[in-house]
Amino acid sequence: xxxxxxxxxxxxxxxxxxxxxxxxxxxxxxxxxxxxxxxxxxxxxxxxxxxxxxxxxxxxxxxxxxxxxxxxxxxxxxxxxxxxxxxxxxxxxxxxxxxxxxxxxxxxxxxxxxxxxxxxxxxxxxxxxxxxxxxxxxxxxxxxxxxxxxxxxxxxxxxxxxxxxxxxxxxxxxxxxxxxxxxxxxxxxxxxxxxxxxxxxxxxxxxxxxxxxxxxxxxxxxxxxxxxxxxxxxxxxxxxxxxxxxxxxxxxxxxxxxxxxxxxxxxxxxxxxxxxxxxxxxxxxxxxxxxxxxxxxxxxxxxxxxxxxxxxxxxxxxxxxxxxxxxxxxxxxxxxxxxxxxxxxxxxxxxxxxxxxxxxxxxxxxxxxxxxxxxxxxxxxxxxxxxxxxxxxxxxxxxxxxxxxxxxxxxxxxxxxxxxxxxxxxxxxxxxxxxxxxxxxxxxxxxxxxxxxxxxxxxxxxxxxxxxxxxxxxxxxxxxxxxxxxxxxxxxxxxxxxxxxxxxxxxxxxxxxxxxxx
Numbered sequence: 001x002x003x004x005x006x007x008x009x010x011x012x013x014x015x016x017x018x019x020x021x022x023x024x025x026x027x028x029x030x031x032x033x034x035x036x037x038x039x040x041x042x043x044x045x046x047x048x049x050x051x052x053x054x055x056x057x058x059x060x061x062x063x064x065x066x067x068x069x070x071x072x073x074x075x076x077x078x079x080x081x082x083x084x085x086x087x088x089x090x091x092x093x094x095x096x097x098x099x100x101x102x103x104x105x106x107x108x109x110x111x112x113x114x115x116x117x118x119x120x121x122x123x124x125x126x127x128x129x130x131x132x133x134x135x136x137x138x139x140x141x142x143x144x145x146x147x148x149x150x151x152x153x154x155x156x157x158x159x160x161x162x163x164x165x166x167x168x169x170x171x172x173x174x175x176x177x178x179x180x181x182x183x184x185x186x187x188x189x190x191x192x193x194x195x196x197x198x199x200x201x202x203x204x205x206x207x208x209x210x211x212x213x214x215x216x217x218x219x220x221x222x223x224x225x226x227x228x229x230x231x232x233x234x235x236x237x238x239x240x241x242x243x244x245x246x247x248x249x250x251x252x253x254x255x256x257x258x259x260x261x262x263x264x265x266x267x268x269x270x271x272x273x274x275x276x277x278x279x280x281x282x283x284x285x286x287x288x289x290x291x292x293x294x295x296x297x298x299x300x301x302x303x304x305x306x307x308x309x310x311x312x313x314x315x316x317x318x319x320x321x322x323x324x325x326x327x328x329x330x331x332x333x334x335x336x337x338x339x340x341x342x343x344x345x346x347x348x349x350x351x352x353x354x355x356x357x358x359x360x361x362x363x364x365x366x367x368x369x370x371x372x373x374x375x376x377x378x379x380x381x382x383x384x385x386x387x388x389x390x391x392x393x394x395x396x397x398x399x400x401x402x403x404x405x406x407x408x409x410x411x412x413x414x415x416x417x418x419x420x421x422x423x424x425x426x427x428x429x430x431x432x433x434x435x436x437x438x439x440x441x442x443x444x445x446x447x448x449x450x451x452x453x454x455x456x457x458x459x460x461x462x463x464x465x466x467x468x469x470x471x472x473x474x475x476x477x478x479x480x481x482x483x484x485x486x487x488x489x490x491x492x493x494x495x496x497x498x499x500x501x502x503x504x505x506x507x508x509x510x511x512x513x514x515x516x517x518x
Contacts, residue, residue: 001246002016006394007395007435015383021437021440026243028189028200030242033175034175036298036488037149039148039182040488041491043307045309048074048075049070049308049485053319056309066371066401067372068371069453072452079112081495081499083115084498088182088187088494089148089156089187090156092119092121092148093121093146094120094143096108097109098116099112109307119150119152121145121151122144122151123151123299124301127326127362128299130326131301131416131420135324138415146491147296148182148298150182158190158191160188164180165178169295171329203226206222206242206250207250209240209250209254216471218235224387235472236512238473241477243446243477243478244449244477245392245394245479247477248392249391251450252270252378256469256470257467262373268468271371271376273375274446274447275484278442279409281427281428282360282427282428283360284360284425285422290359292330298329300326301326301327304323306321307321307323307368316404320405320486322365323487325366326363328361336360339352365409368485371448374395376449377448378393380392380393398434403432407429407432410427413429414427445484446478452480462515462516464499464504465480474500477497
């Protein structure tokens with residue numbers, strides 16, 4: 001499914017012809033089949049960002065169109081579900097905060113964990129060792145990337161076995177041939193398929209949730225099967241579990257929740273869309289071989305010192321932060337970075353690959369992205385898909401807050417890079433005034449559009465991912481995030497989904513109706 005994109009509401013959005021800045025997955029497993037497998041929690045401050053802003057920022061510092069919100073639960077409430085999801089995935093890493101005790105080698109800024117990581121961290125590559133040494137010297141607190149590429153053989157609570165990673169180099173953007181990366185296929189599907197009351201249909205596309213006449217409950221979904229037939233599937237409960245963008249579009253097509261109006265700020269479906277920005281430095285060393293062919297997607301070291309509440313963001317005039325890391329996610333020669341001036345095609349390009357393959361490392365950033373009144377999703381009035389249904393329209397551009405953050409991070413990454421003393425390096429950060437570039441890959445960490453909250457006037461879902469308006473519809477996914485934090489979203493998507501599943505099982509099935517009173 002394509003989307004249309006524009007920078008602001010005065011423009012006419014145009015359709016994407018191919019995925020660029022993000023690459024949502026389709027089919028069984030979705031993006032969870034080919035993800036990089038960094039499995040990290042946000043911090044308690046990330047969960048209660050609006051509370052932090054109200055306490056730390058004086059009026060007038062931040063843009064007045066910023067619309068950050070708290071997640072509708074406490075750290076203590078959600079933490080057990082993080083751990084449950086991490087057991088399912090065989091999370092590998094170093095514990096930094098165990099029940100309030102700070103442990104060496106982990107992230108001292110992480111929220112208190114009830115239990116240690118299920119498995120030890122992945123092995124370090126050369127770039128990780130170099131980055132860790134310099135970051136520590138400069139006063140930061142690096143730790144291994146938390147990973148769902150498992151470091152040891154793992155049998156999860158469902159009885160599924162995940163094999164130890166063999167560092168094959170084909171990881172980020174690839175399914176794992178060694179069954180070493182937690183995915184729906186390796187961690188969940190085998191157990192589901194053994195259950196007599198479970199079945200699934202492939203090559204099918206749900207196009208609408210059908211509501212009863214009262215518009216307060218759904219009675220099923222309409223989908224197109226592999227033969228192109230339009231089918232109706234009756235249901236007592238409907239769970240929208242596709243990618244974030246697709247969930248929002250399906251709600252809009254089905255009339256679930258009032259569409260968001262950025263002028264009046266009424267309506268909830270489509271509001272608080274957010275993305276993220278990346279950037280960093282590429283360092284070239286003639287005398288070092290980083291062996292990029294021997295790596296896992298999550299192989300790396302990062303630090304969380306520059307996340308909200310861990311540095312003086314208010315004095316710098318922006319909200320947010322980033323995880324700063326050196327990772328080696330894949331080893332394919334075609335992805336090799338080359339020094340400036342190297343030809344980009346022909347014999348010169350081939351010679352450049354031969355000379356520089358394995359002789360570069362990266363220092364990267366993954367940033368927060370706040371939500372804003374005029375950044376949103378809705379249905380496009382001009383462009384339809386091949387079935388005649390409106391495409392999802394994305395109104396998005398970078399804001400001054402996010403560009404200020406980029407410039408601050410440029411200085412931090414530059415200092416680390418200089419300490420590493422490369423033969424040459426290149427840097428890539430967004431300048432002030434930059435526009436969103438849809439053509440260059442950034443990340444598939446799209447969030448928002450059908451967010452969770454305590455107030456049905458500003459959120460589409462309650463804390464259990466239940467629609468405020470149609471109580472037997474639940475919508476798990478990144479769509480529920482009110483803004484984007486620097487941590488990869490997968491761990492939180494898993495945690496909130498497990499919390500919702502528990503509520504459906506223990507509460508909703510016994511007494512169908514709203515689980516939270518408006």
